Amino acid sequence: MATKNIPPITAKKAWSHFRTITKHKVYVARECFSVGLYRQGLLHDLSKYSPTEFLVGARYYQGTQSPNNKEREVTGVSTAWLHHKGRNLHHYEYWLDYSTRTDGGINGSGIIPCKMPGRYVVEMFLDRVAASKVYRGAAYTDADPWKYYATGNTRRFLYPETADLLEKLLLMLRDEGEEKTYAYIRAHLYQKSLFPRAKKQKGKR
């Protein structure tokens, strides 16, 4: 593990990092407000301003990739990310717990995903929408958040119903657009029906 070449924190990098995380917060807040998630919209990723996360972000600021990746490269672990995922309930990594079951459980015993409350699945969905909008800029389309999800292997870390809801929202966005999807979320946010019923969905994939 290399511990040398730790870059210094400079005012310039701290300012750039501040602007990056604040821009993301403003974007996510805008999306959250449009579905009525006001509190989460205001609190989203707030721990990025804590010294533990902010100083690491400023030290490893790149402009092109996440400072967490640079921290991993230099020290072997991202302390900022470990701090972040433990405090922000819209990250599925927050919901990975130990299973006490010996009969296999969902993914066998050991670390297993737990069911996320619907409003945090929605925040995770909107986080992805906001990030796609910033990343794709003028080229953004409603299909981008699904495309990004589909290239990853996130599903295996999600509780099945959590994955079903996230995928349902991503596909609804792709196929029916933002206005309809956000209206659906607003209508179902505080109802159990936000989660798809147990019976198999005949959705298009």
Ligand SMILES: [Zn+2]
């Ligand atoms: Zn976050």
